[in-house]
Amino acid sequence: MLTEAQVQAHADGIRDDGYAVIEGAASPGLVEGLIAALQRTEREHHLGPAKTSFEGFKTVRINNLLTYDDLFWEVPLHQNVLPVVERVLDKECLLSSFCSLVLGPGQEAQPIHEDTQLIPLPRPHIPITINAIWALSDFREDNGATRIIPGSHKYASSPEYGRDYDAVIATMPAGSVMLFDSALWHGGGANHSDERRFAFSCAYCWGWMRQQENLQLGIPLETAKRFPRRLQELCGYSVYKGQFGHIDNHDPIELLGRERGKRMVWEATDVRKARTAETTKS
Template sequence: MRELSASEIDQHSGNLDKNGFTIVKNAIPPVLLSELREALAEVQSTHDIGYSETSFEGTRTVRIYNLLAYHRAFEKIPVSPVVLPIVARILDSELQLSSLSAICPGPGQEAQPLHGDNQMIPLPRPHIPIAVNSMWALTDFTEENGATRFVPGSHLFDHNPDYDGQYETECAEMSAGSILIWNSALWHGGGENQTDKRRDGIACYYCAGWVRQQENQQLGIPFDRIKQFPRRLQELCGFSVYRGVYGHIDNRDPIQMLGREQKGKMVWQASDSAKERKK
Protein backbone atom coordinates (compact mmCIF):
# COMPACT_ATOMS: atom_id res chain seq x y z
CA MET A 1 0.00 0.00 0.00
CA ARG A 2 1.08 3.55 -0.65
CA GLU A 3 2.23 5.80 2.18
CA LEU A 4 0.54 9.09 2.95
CA SER A 5 2.39 12.36 2.57
CA ALA A 6 2.74 14.72 5.52
CA SER A 7 0.21 17.09 3.95
CA GLU A 8 -2.32 14.26 3.51
CA ILE A 9 -1.94 13.27 7.16
CA ASP A 10 -2.45 16.91 8.15
CA GLN A 11 -5.55 17.18 5.99
CA HIS A 12 -7.22 13.99 7.23
CA SER A 13 -6.39 14.58 10.89
CA GLY A 14 -7.74 18.13 10.51
CA ASN A 15 -11.00 16.72 9.13
CA LEU A 16 -11.21 14.40 12.13
CA ASP A 17 -10.61 17.22 14.57
CA LYS A 18 -13.22 19.48 12.99
CA ASN A 19 -15.91 17.17 11.59
CA GLY A 20 -15.19 13.91 13.39
CA PHE A 21 -14.61 11.91 10.19
CA THR A 22 -12.65 11.72 6.97
CA ILE A 23 -12.59 9.48 3.88
CA VAL A 24 -9.41 8.24 2.22
CA LYS A 25 -10.41 7.49 -1.37
CA ASN A 26 -8.94 4.60 -3.36
CA ALA A 27 -6.88 3.57 -0.33
CA ILE A 28 -6.96 -0.22 -0.81
CA PRO A 29 -4.95 -1.57 -3.76
CA PRO A 30 -7.02 -3.79 -6.12
CA VAL A 31 -4.91 -6.87 -5.33
CA LEU A 32 -5.45 -6.47 -1.58
CA LEU A 33 -9.12 -5.70 -2.10
CA SER A 34 -9.58 -9.00 -3.94
CA GLU A 35 -7.55 -10.84 -1.29
CA LEU A 36 -9.73 -9.49 1.52
CA ARG A 37 -12.95 -10.33 -0.31
CA GLU A 38 -11.79 -13.90 -0.89
CA ALA A 39 -10.62 -14.30 2.69
CA LEU A 40 -13.93 -13.02 4.04
CA ALA A 41 -15.94 -15.39 1.85
CA GLU A 42 -13.69 -18.30 2.87
CA VAL A 43 -14.03 -17.62 6.59
CA GLN A 44 -17.79 -17.26 6.43
CA SER A 45 -18.18 -20.46 4.43
CA THR A 46 -15.71 -22.53 6.45
CA HIS A 47 -17.17 -21.54 9.80
CA ASP A 48 -20.81 -21.40 8.65
CA ILE A 49 -21.37 -17.90 10.00
CA GLY A 50 -24.88 -16.53 9.57
CA TYR A 51 -26.81 -13.43 10.54
CA SER A 52 -26.44 -11.82 13.95
CA GLU A 53 -29.03 -12.43 16.64
CA THR A 54 -29.53 -8.93 18.07
CA SER A 55 -31.24 -5.95 16.50
CA PHE A 56 -28.30 -3.64 17.20
CA GLU A 57 -25.84 -5.97 15.44
CA GLY A 58 -28.42 -6.54 12.71
CA THR A 59 -30.59 -9.60 12.23
CA ARG A 60 -29.92 -9.38 8.48
CA THR A 61 -26.22 -8.64 8.95
CA VAL A 62 -23.25 -11.00 8.92
CA ARG A 63 -20.71 -10.02 11.56
CA ILE A 64 -17.41 -11.83 11.99
CA TYR A 65 -15.46 -10.82 15.06
CA ASN A 66 -11.78 -11.39 15.86
CA LEU A 67 -10.72 -11.60 12.21
CA LEU A 68 -7.01 -11.96 13.02
CA ALA A 69 -7.74 -15.42 14.40
CA TYR A 70 -9.20 -16.62 11.11
CA HIS A 71 -7.03 -15.65 8.13
CA ARG A 72 -3.61 -14.10 7.54
CA ALA A 73 -4.93 -11.73 4.87
CA PHE A 74 -6.47 -9.59 7.61
CA GLU A 75 -3.08 -8.94 9.20
CA LYS A 76 -2.46 -6.22 6.62
CA ILE A 77 -5.36 -4.07 7.80
CA PRO A 78 -4.34 -2.78 11.27
CA VAL A 79 -0.81 -1.82 10.15
CA SER A 80 -1.99 -0.04 6.99
CA PRO A 81 0.34 2.88 6.11
CA VAL A 82 -2.73 4.71 4.79
CA VAL A 83 -4.71 4.58 8.04
CA LEU A 84 -2.31 4.06 10.96
CA PRO A 85 -0.44 7.40 10.62
CA ILE A 86 -3.73 9.33 10.69
CA VAL A 87 -5.02 7.46 13.73
CA ALA A 88 -1.67 7.78 15.52
CA ARG A 89 -1.84 11.55 14.98
CA ILE A 90 -5.24 11.65 16.72
CA LEU A 91 -4.33 9.22 19.52
CA ASP A 92 -0.59 8.54 19.80
CA SER A 93 1.99 6.09 18.49
CA GLU A 94 1.39 3.71 21.42
CA LEU A 95 -2.21 3.06 20.42
CA GLN A 96 -3.72 -0.43 20.36
CA LEU A 97 -6.00 -2.41 18.10
CA SER A 98 -9.35 -2.51 19.89
CA SER A 99 -11.16 -4.83 17.46
CA LEU A 100 -11.14 -6.07 13.87
CA SER A 101 -14.44 -7.32 12.52
CA ALA A 102 -16.46 -7.74 9.34
CA ILE A 103 -19.82 -5.95 9.14
CA CYS A 104 -21.93 -6.99 6.15
CA PRO A 105 -25.59 -5.83 6.09
CA GLY A 106 -27.71 -7.93 3.75
CA PRO A 107 -30.86 -7.02 1.82
CA GLY A 108 -33.63 -5.85 4.12
CA GLN A 109 -31.36 -4.85 6.99
CA GLU A 110 -32.91 -1.95 8.87
CA ALA A 111 -30.93 1.14 9.82
CA GLN A 112 -28.86 0.86 12.96
CA PRO A 113 -29.58 3.25 15.85
CA LEU A 114 -27.19 6.18 16.00
CA HIS A 115 -24.54 5.72 18.65
CA GLY A 116 -21.00 6.57 19.66
CA ASP A 117 -18.56 3.66 19.71
CA ASN A 118 -17.18 4.71 23.09
CA GLN A 119 -20.42 5.73 24.81
CA MET A 120 -20.15 2.81 27.24
CA ILE A 121 -17.05 4.42 28.76
CA PRO A 122 -18.12 6.71 31.62
CA LEU A 123 -16.36 9.91 30.63
CA PRO A 124 -18.09 13.31 30.45
CA ARG A 125 -18.43 14.59 26.90
CA PRO A 126 -16.78 16.15 25.06
CA HIS A 127 -13.44 14.57 25.91
CA ILE A 128 -10.09 13.96 24.31
CA PRO A 129 -10.08 11.32 21.56
CA ILE A 130 -9.80 7.88 23.15
CA ALA A 131 -10.57 5.71 20.13
CA VAL A 132 -10.76 5.99 16.35
CA ASN A 133 -12.67 3.61 14.09
CA SER A 134 -12.28 2.91 10.39
CA MET A 135 -14.45 1.16 7.84
CA TRP A 136 -12.80 -0.53 4.88
CA ALA A 137 -15.21 -0.63 1.94
CA LEU A 138 -14.96 -4.01 0.20
CA THR A 139 -17.98 -3.11 -1.92
CA ASP A 140 -19.40 0.27 -2.92
CA PHE A 141 -21.08 2.10 -0.02
CA THR A 142 -24.20 3.91 -1.20
CA GLU A 143 -27.21 5.45 0.47
CA GLU A 144 -29.34 2.69 -1.04
CA ASN A 145 -27.29 -0.22 0.35
CA GLY A 146 -26.88 1.16 3.86
CA ALA A 147 -23.69 3.20 3.89
CA THR A 148 -22.70 4.56 7.31
CA ARG A 149 -24.71 7.59 8.41
CA PHE A 150 -23.35 10.20 10.80
CA VAL A 151 -23.93 13.59 12.38
CA PRO A 152 -20.96 15.82 11.47
CA GLY A 153 -19.32 17.46 14.45
CA SER A 154 -21.22 15.35 16.98
CA HIS A 155 -17.96 14.11 18.53
CA LEU A 156 -17.91 17.55 20.18
CA PHE A 157 -21.42 17.27 21.65
CA ASP A 158 -21.77 17.11 25.43
CA HIS A 159 -24.14 14.10 25.33
CA ASN A 160 -24.79 10.80 23.57
CA PRO A 161 -27.74 10.25 21.20
CA ASP A 162 -31.00 8.80 22.49
CA TYR A 163 -31.46 5.18 21.49
CA ASP A 164 -33.65 5.10 18.35
CA GLY A 165 -33.72 8.90 18.35
CA GLN A 166 -34.36 10.63 15.03
CA TYR A 167 -31.59 12.96 13.90
CA GLU A 168 -30.55 14.67 10.67
CA THR A 169 -27.60 12.74 9.23
CA GLU A 170 -25.23 12.63 6.28
CA CYS A 171 -24.31 9.51 4.33
CA ALA A 172 -20.71 8.31 3.90
CA GLU A 173 -20.98 7.18 0.30
CA MET A 174 -17.69 5.82 -1.07
CA SER A 175 -16.46 3.44 -3.70
CA ALA A 176 -15.02 0.00 -2.97
CA GLY A 177 -11.40 0.41 -1.92
CA SER A 178 -12.00 3.60 0.07
CA ILE A 179 -11.74 3.88 3.86
CA LEU A 180 -13.91 5.92 6.23
CA ILE A 181 -12.17 6.99 9.47
CA TRP A 182 -14.03 8.56 12.38
CA ASN A 183 -13.64 9.66 15.97
CA SER A 184 -15.35 7.02 18.10
CA ALA A 185 -17.42 9.69 19.85
CA LEU A 186 -19.08 10.67 16.54
CA TRP A 187 -22.78 9.84 16.35
CA HIS A 188 -23.13 7.28 13.56
CA GLY A 189 -24.84 4.07 12.51
CA GLY A 190 -25.26 1.74 9.58
CA GLY A 191 -27.96 2.73 7.11
CA GLU A 192 -30.85 0.67 5.74
CA ASN A 193 -29.96 -1.75 2.95
CA GLN A 194 -32.75 -1.28 0.41
CA THR A 195 -31.00 -3.24 -2.37
CA ASP A 196 -30.89 -6.95 -3.24
CA LYS A 197 -27.14 -7.22 -2.56
CA ARG A 198 -24.98 -7.32 0.56
CA ARG A 199 -22.77 -4.39 1.54
CA ASP A 200 -19.39 -5.66 2.78
CA GLY A 201 -17.03 -3.77 5.05
CA ILE A 202 -14.34 -4.41 7.65
CA ALA A 203 -14.19 -2.27 10.77
CA CYS A 204 -10.70 -1.70 12.16
CA TYR A 205 -11.10 -0.03 15.53
CA TYR A 206 -8.16 1.50 17.42
CA CYS A 207 -7.97 2.79 20.98
CA ALA A 208 -5.48 4.75 23.06
CA GLY A 209 -2.84 2.61 24.76
CA TRP A 210 -4.43 3.18 28.17
CA VAL A 211 -7.93 2.08 27.12
CA ARG A 212 -9.14 -1.51 27.42
CA GLN A 213 -9.58 -3.20 24.02
CA GLN A 214 -13.04 -4.30 22.84
CA GLU A 215 -11.67 -7.70 21.78
CA ASN A 216 -9.23 -9.53 24.05
CA GLN A 217 -6.52 -10.02 21.45
CA GLN A 218 -4.12 -11.82 23.80
CA LEU A 219 -6.63 -14.61 24.53
CA GLY A 220 -8.73 -14.53 21.37
CA ILE A 221 -5.93 -15.16 18.87
CA PRO A 222 -3.96 -18.42 18.99
CA PHE A 223 -0.53 -17.77 20.47
CA ASP A 224 1.26 -19.55 17.63
CA ARG A 225 -0.47 -17.24 15.14
CA ILE A 226 0.44 -14.10 17.08
CA LYS A 227 4.09 -15.17 17.11
CA GLN A 228 4.02 -15.02 13.28
CA PHE A 229 2.71 -11.44 13.19
CA PRO A 230 5.10 -8.59 12.38
CA ARG A 231 6.23 -6.76 15.51
CA ARG A 232 4.06 -3.69 14.91
CA LEU A 233 0.92 -5.84 14.76
CA GLN A 234 1.98 -7.71 17.90
CA GLU A 235 2.31 -4.37 19.68
CA LEU A 236 -1.10 -3.25 18.43
CA CYS A 237 -2.62 -6.46 19.79
CA GLY A 238 -1.45 -5.54 23.27
CA PHE A 239 2.01 -7.08 23.50
CA SER A 240 3.42 -3.70 24.41
CA VAL A 241 3.75 -1.31 27.33
CA TYR A 242 2.09 2.11 27.38
CA ARG A 243 4.35 4.90 28.67
CA GLY A 244 6.74 2.31 30.04
CA VAL A 245 4.36 1.07 32.73
CA TYR A 246 0.83 0.07 31.72
CA GLY A 247 0.65 -3.55 30.58
CA HIS A 248 3.99 -4.75 31.95
CA ILE A 249 4.65 -8.27 33.25
CA ASP A 250 7.06 -8.40 36.19
CA ASN A 251 8.54 -5.09 35.06
CA ARG A 252 9.11 -6.42 31.54
CA ASP A 253 7.57 -5.73 28.16
CA PRO A 254 5.19 -8.60 27.20
CA ILE A 255 6.68 -8.51 23.69
CA GLN A 256 9.44 -10.66 25.17
CA MET A 257 6.92 -13.51 25.47
CA LEU A 258 6.93 -13.59 21.66
CA GLY A 259 10.70 -13.84 21.43
CA ARG A 260 11.22 -10.13 20.75
CA GLU A 261 13.64 -7.82 22.52
CA GLN A 262 12.33 -5.00 24.68
CA LYS A 263 12.92 -1.69 22.90
CA GLY A 264 13.13 0.85 25.67
CA LYS A 265 13.35 1.12 29.41
CA MET A 266 10.47 0.71 31.83
CA VAL A 267 9.34 3.93 33.48
CA TRP A 268 11.21 3.32 36.73
CA GLN A 269 14.46 2.51 34.92
CA ALA A 270 14.02 5.60 32.76
CA SER A 271 13.49 7.69 35.90
CA ASP A 272 16.75 6.44 37.40
CA SER A 273 18.58 7.16 34.13
CA ALA A 274 17.22 10.72 34.11
CA LYS A 275 18.28 11.15 37.72
CA GLU A 276 21.82 10.01 36.90
CA ARG A 277 22.05 12.46 34.00
CA LYS A 278 21.29 15.37 36.34
CA LYS A 279 24.22 14.54 38.62
Protein backbone atom coordinates in the same frame (compact mmCIF):
# COMPACT_ATOMS: atom_id res chain seq x y z
CA MET B 1 1.58 6.04 1.25
CA LEU B 2 0.10 9.35 2.45
CA THR B 3 2.18 12.51 2.46
CA GLU B 4 2.78 14.35 5.72
CA ALA B 5 0.32 17.07 4.57
CA GLN B 6 -2.37 14.46 3.81
CA VAL B 7 -1.91 12.79 7.20
CA GLN B 8 -2.32 16.18 8.90
CA ALA B 9 -5.34 17.16 6.77
CA HIS B 10 -7.16 13.92 7.67
CA ALA B 11 -6.26 14.32 11.36
CA ASP B 12 -7.61 17.90 11.23
CA GLY B 13 -10.82 16.64 9.61
CA ILE B 14 -11.33 14.15 12.44
CA ARG B 15 -10.69 16.89 15.01
CA ASP B 16 -12.95 19.50 13.37
CA ASP B 17 -15.75 17.48 11.73
CA GLY B 18 -15.40 14.20 13.58
CA TYR B 19 -14.49 12.20 10.46
CA ALA B 20 -12.29 12.02 7.36
CA VAL B 21 -12.55 9.88 4.22
CA ILE B 22 -9.39 8.48 2.61
CA GLU B 23 -10.38 7.57 -0.95
CA GLY B 24 -8.27 4.91 -2.68
CA ALA B 25 -6.68 3.86 0.62
CA ALA B 26 -6.77 0.17 -0.33
CA SER B 27 -5.73 -1.04 -3.78
CA PRO B 28 -8.34 -2.90 -5.91
CA GLY B 29 -6.20 -6.06 -5.57
CA LEU B 30 -6.24 -5.88 -1.78
CA VAL B 31 -10.00 -5.21 -1.72
CA GLU B 32 -10.63 -8.23 -3.94
CA GLY B 33 -8.39 -10.44 -1.79
CA LEU B 34 -10.07 -9.30 1.43
CA ILE B 35 -13.58 -10.02 0.09
CA ALA B 36 -12.45 -13.48 -1.04
CA ALA B 37 -10.87 -14.11 2.40
CA LEU B 38 -14.11 -13.05 4.13
CA GLN B 39 -16.25 -15.30 1.95
CA ARG B 40 -13.84 -18.21 2.52
CA THR B 41 -13.86 -17.64 6.28
CA GLU B 42 -17.66 -17.50 6.46
CA ARG B 43 -17.90 -20.71 4.42
CA GLU B 44 -15.20 -22.72 6.16
CA HIS B 45 -16.30 -21.74 9.68
CA HIS B 46 -20.06 -21.86 8.95
CA LEU B 47 -20.53 -18.29 10.17
CA GLY B 48 -23.95 -16.70 9.85
CA PRO B 49 -25.80 -13.49 10.67
CA ALA B 50 -25.65 -11.83 14.08
CA LYS B 51 -28.21 -12.62 16.79
CA THR B 52 -29.05 -9.13 18.05
CA SER B 53 -30.95 -6.27 16.41
CA PHE B 54 -28.08 -3.84 17.04
CA GLU B 55 -25.57 -6.06 15.25
CA GLY B 56 -28.15 -6.83 12.56
CA PHE B 57 -30.10 -10.02 11.95
CA LYS B 58 -29.02 -9.91 8.28
CA THR B 59 -25.45 -8.84 8.96
CA VAL B 60 -22.48 -11.16 9.25
CA ARG B 61 -19.91 -9.85 11.73
CA ILE B 62 -16.79 -11.88 12.27
CA ASN B 63 -15.05 -10.79 15.45
CA ASN B 64 -11.45 -11.67 16.40
CA LEU B 65 -10.76 -11.43 12.67
CA LEU B 66 -6.95 -11.61 12.86
CA THR B 67 -7.18 -15.28 13.79
CA TYR B 68 -8.86 -16.35 10.53
CA ASP B 69 -6.64 -15.34 7.62
CA ASP B 70 -3.16 -13.80 7.42
CA LEU B 71 -4.38 -11.33 4.77
CA PHE B 72 -6.48 -9.62 7.45
CA TRP B 73 -3.23 -8.64 9.23
CA GLU B 74 -2.71 -5.97 6.56
CA VAL B 75 -5.79 -4.03 7.59
CA PRO B 76 -4.84 -2.63 11.05
CA LEU B 77 -1.28 -1.98 9.82
CA HIS B 78 -2.21 -0.27 6.57
CA GLN B 79 0.15 2.60 5.81
CA ASN B 80 -2.59 4.76 4.28
CA VAL B 81 -4.58 4.61 7.51
CA LEU B 82 -2.47 3.90 10.61
CA PRO B 83 -0.35 7.11 10.39
CA VAL B 84 -3.55 9.21 10.60
CA VAL B 85 -4.70 7.29 13.68
CA GLU B 86 -1.25 7.70 15.24
CA ARG B 87 -1.45 11.45 14.56
CA VAL B 88 -4.79 11.80 16.38
CA LEU B 89 -3.92 9.38 19.22
CA ASP B 90 -0.20 8.55 19.41
CA LYS B 91 2.26 5.92 18.23
CA GLU B 92 1.52 3.76 21.27
CA CYS B 93 -2.14 3.33 20.35
CA LEU B 94 -3.79 -0.10 20.38
CA LEU B 95 -6.15 -2.01 18.15
CA SER B 96 -9.44 -1.92 20.05
CA SER B 97 -11.58 -4.18 17.86
CA PHE B 98 -11.56 -5.52 14.34
CA CYS B 99 -14.58 -7.17 12.72
CA SER B 100 -16.29 -7.60 9.39
CA LEU B 101 -19.55 -5.75 8.72
CA VAL B 102 -21.27 -7.53 5.85
CA LEU B 103 -24.81 -6.22 5.45
CA GLY B 104 -27.09 -8.61 3.60
CA PRO B 105 -30.05 -7.54 1.44
CA GLY B 106 -32.96 -6.57 3.68
CA GLN B 107 -30.81 -5.42 6.60
CA GLU B 108 -32.59 -2.58 8.41
CA ALA B 109 -30.85 0.65 9.40
CA GLN B 110 -28.95 0.49 12.68
CA PRO B 111 -29.86 2.89 15.50
CA ILE B 112 -27.70 6.01 15.65
CA HIS B 113 -25.13 5.58 18.42
CA GLU B 114 -21.54 6.30 19.47
CA ASP B 115 -19.02 3.51 19.82
CA THR B 116 -17.79 4.55 23.29
CA GLN B 117 -20.88 6.16 24.76
CA LEU B 118 -20.94 3.76 27.72
CA ILE B 119 -17.62 5.14 28.95
CA PRO B 120 -18.55 7.63 31.71
CA LEU B 121 -16.57 10.66 30.51
CA PRO B 122 -18.19 14.09 30.37
CA ARG B 123 -18.75 15.19 26.76
CA PRO B 124 -17.23 16.65 24.70
CA HIS B 125 -13.90 14.99 25.33
CA ILE B 126 -10.66 14.26 23.50
CA PRO B 127 -10.87 11.47 20.91
CA ILE B 128 -10.44 8.20 22.79
CA THR B 129 -11.08 5.71 19.99
CA ILE B 130 -10.80 6.15 16.23
CA ASN B 131 -12.87 3.81 14.11
CA ALA B 132 -11.87 3.01 10.54
CA ILE B 133 -14.74 1.82 8.36
CA TRP B 134 -13.24 0.07 5.34
CA ALA B 135 -15.54 0.12 2.31
CA LEU B 136 -14.86 -3.12 0.41
CA SER B 137 -17.99 -2.55 -1.72
CA ASP B 138 -19.00 0.83 -3.12
CA PHE B 139 -20.91 2.47 -0.25
CA ARG B 140 -24.23 3.71 -1.65
CA GLU B 141 -27.44 4.96 -0.15
CA ASP B 142 -29.33 1.85 -1.33
CA ASN B 143 -26.87 -0.75 0.02
CA GLY B 144 -26.50 0.60 3.57
CA ALA B 145 -23.64 3.12 3.54
CA THR B 146 -22.85 4.29 7.07
CA ARG B 147 -24.85 7.34 8.21
CA ILE B 148 -23.03 10.04 10.17
CA ILE B 149 -23.89 13.30 11.91
CA PRO B 150 -20.94 15.58 11.17
CA GLY B 151 -19.78 17.64 14.14
CA SER B 152 -21.74 15.54 16.66
CA HIS B 153 -18.51 14.48 18.40
CA LYS B 154 -18.62 17.97 19.95
CA TYR B 155 -22.18 17.65 21.30
CA ALA B 156 -22.66 17.66 25.06
CA SER B 157 -24.77 14.48 25.03
CA SER B 158 -25.11 11.09 23.38
CA PRO B 159 -27.91 10.20 20.93
CA GLU B 160 -31.22 8.90 22.21
CA TYR B 161 -31.36 5.21 21.32
CA GLY B 162 -33.88 4.41 18.58
CA ARG B 163 -34.62 8.05 17.68
CA ASP B 164 -34.40 9.22 14.04
CA TYR B 165 -31.82 11.88 13.28
CA ASP B 166 -30.97 13.81 10.10
CA ALA B 167 -27.81 12.13 8.93
CA VAL B 168 -25.37 12.43 6.06
CA ILE B 169 -24.91 9.23 4.06
CA ALA B 170 -21.23 8.43 3.79
CA THR B 171 -21.19 7.26 0.17
CA MET B 172 -17.68 6.33 -1.01
CA PRO B 173 -16.10 4.07 -3.63
CA ALA B 174 -14.78 0.62 -2.68
CA GLY B 175 -11.23 0.93 -1.35
CA SER B 176 -12.07 4.05 0.69
CA VAL B 177 -11.64 4.18 4.44
CA MET B 178 -13.68 6.51 6.64
CA LEU B 179 -11.99 7.32 9.93
CA PHE B 180 -14.08 8.85 12.69
CA ASP B 181 -13.87 9.87 16.31
CA SER B 182 -15.84 7.27 18.28
CA ALA B 183 -17.86 10.11 19.85
CA LEU B 184 -19.35 10.89 16.42
CA TRP B 185 -23.03 9.88 16.19
CA HIS B 186 -23.41 7.30 13.44
CA GLY B 187 -25.04 4.03 12.41
CA GLY B 188 -25.15 1.55 9.54
CA GLY B 189 -27.72 2.27 6.81
CA ALA B 190 -30.45 -0.02 5.45
CA ASN B 191 -29.55 -2.38 2.63
CA HIS B 192 -32.38 -2.15 0.07
CA SER B 193 -30.25 -3.60 -2.73
CA ASP B 194 -29.95 -7.24 -3.71
CA GLU B 195 -26.19 -7.37 -3.01
CA ARG B 196 -24.15 -7.73 0.15
CA ARG B 197 -22.31 -4.63 1.41
CA PHE B 198 -18.79 -5.75 2.41
CA ALA B 199 -16.92 -3.70 5.02
CA PHE B 200 -14.69 -3.82 8.07
CA SER B 201 -14.70 -1.87 11.28
CA CYS B 202 -11.15 -1.53 12.57
CA ALA B 203 -11.04 0.58 15.73
CA TYR B 204 -7.99 1.89 17.59
CA CYS B 205 -7.78 3.31 21.11
CA TRP B 206 -5.18 4.88 23.38
CA GLY B 207 -2.57 2.60 24.95
CA TRP B 208 -3.90 3.56 28.38
CA MET B 209 -7.41 2.27 27.68
CA ARG B 210 -9.06 -1.10 27.85
CA GLN B 211 -9.54 -2.54 24.34
CA GLN B 212 -13.05 -3.48 23.21
CA GLU B 213 -11.92 -6.99 22.22
CA ASN B 214 -9.63 -8.93 24.55
CA LEU B 215 -7.02 -9.64 21.91
CA GLN B 216 -4.34 -11.01 24.23
CA LEU B 217 -6.65 -13.80 25.40
CA GLY B 218 -8.64 -14.15 22.18
CA ILE B 219 -5.74 -14.63 19.77
CA PRO B 220 -3.85 -17.91 20.32
CA LEU B 221 -0.24 -17.22 21.35
CA GLU B 222 1.06 -19.26 18.41
CA THR B 223 -0.84 -16.99 16.00
CA ALA B 224 0.33 -13.79 17.73
CA LYS B 225 3.95 -15.03 17.56
CA ARG B 226 3.69 -15.01 13.75
CA PHE B 227 2.46 -11.38 13.59
CA PRO B 228 4.81 -8.57 12.52
CA ARG B 229 6.10 -6.77 15.64
CA ARG B 230 3.93 -3.67 15.07
CA LEU B 231 0.80 -5.81 14.94
CA GLN B 232 1.85 -7.55 18.17
CA GLU B 233 2.23 -4.13 19.81
CA LEU B 234 -1.13 -2.97 18.47
CA CYS B 235 -2.77 -6.08 19.93
CA GLY B 236 -1.54 -5.15 23.42
CA TYR B 237 1.89 -6.78 23.58
CA SER B 238 3.29 -3.39 24.57
CA VAL B 239 3.62 -1.06 27.58
CA TYR B 240 2.20 2.46 27.41
CA LYS B 241 4.87 5.04 28.27
CA GLY B 242 6.88 2.26 29.91
CA GLN B 243 4.34 2.05 32.74
CA PHE B 244 0.93 0.64 31.87
CA GLY B 245 0.72 -3.01 30.88
CA HIS B 246 4.00 -4.42 32.23
CA ILE B 247 4.42 -7.92 33.64
CA ASP B 248 6.81 -7.85 36.61
CA ASN B 249 8.73 -5.00 34.98
CA HIS B 250 8.89 -6.74 31.61
CA ASP B 251 7.30 -5.83 28.32
CA PRO B 252 4.69 -8.52 27.42
CA ILE B 253 6.16 -8.65 23.90
CA GLU B 254 8.83 -10.91 25.43
CA LEU B 255 6.09 -13.56 25.86
CA LEU B 256 6.05 -13.79 22.06
CA GLY B 257 9.75 -14.66 21.92
CA ARG B 258 11.00 -11.13 21.20
CA GLU B 259 14.29 -10.58 22.93
CA ARG B 260 14.14 -7.26 24.65
CA GLY B 261 11.04 -5.15 25.02
CA LYS B 262 10.71 -1.60 26.20
CA ARG B 263 12.37 -0.52 29.48
CA MET B 264 9.97 0.45 32.24
CA VAL B 265 9.85 4.14 33.08
CA TRP B 266 11.52 3.64 36.47
CA GLU B 267 14.41 1.70 34.96
CA ALA B 268 14.76 4.20 32.12
CA THR B 269 15.00 7.03 34.69
CA ASP B 270 17.95 5.33 36.43
CA VAL B 271 19.67 4.64 33.09
CA ARG B 272 19.32 8.33 32.23
CA LYS B 273 20.68 9.38 35.65
CA ALA B 274 23.67 7.03 35.31
CA ARG B 275 24.40 8.41 31.82
CA THR B 276 24.29 12.01 33.10
CA ALA B 277 26.62 11.12 36.02
CA GLU B 278 29.01 9.44 33.54
CA THR B 279 29.05 12.54 31.29
CA THR B 280 29.67 14.86 34.28
CA LYS B 281 32.62 12.68 35.45
CA SER B 282 34.38 12.65 32.09
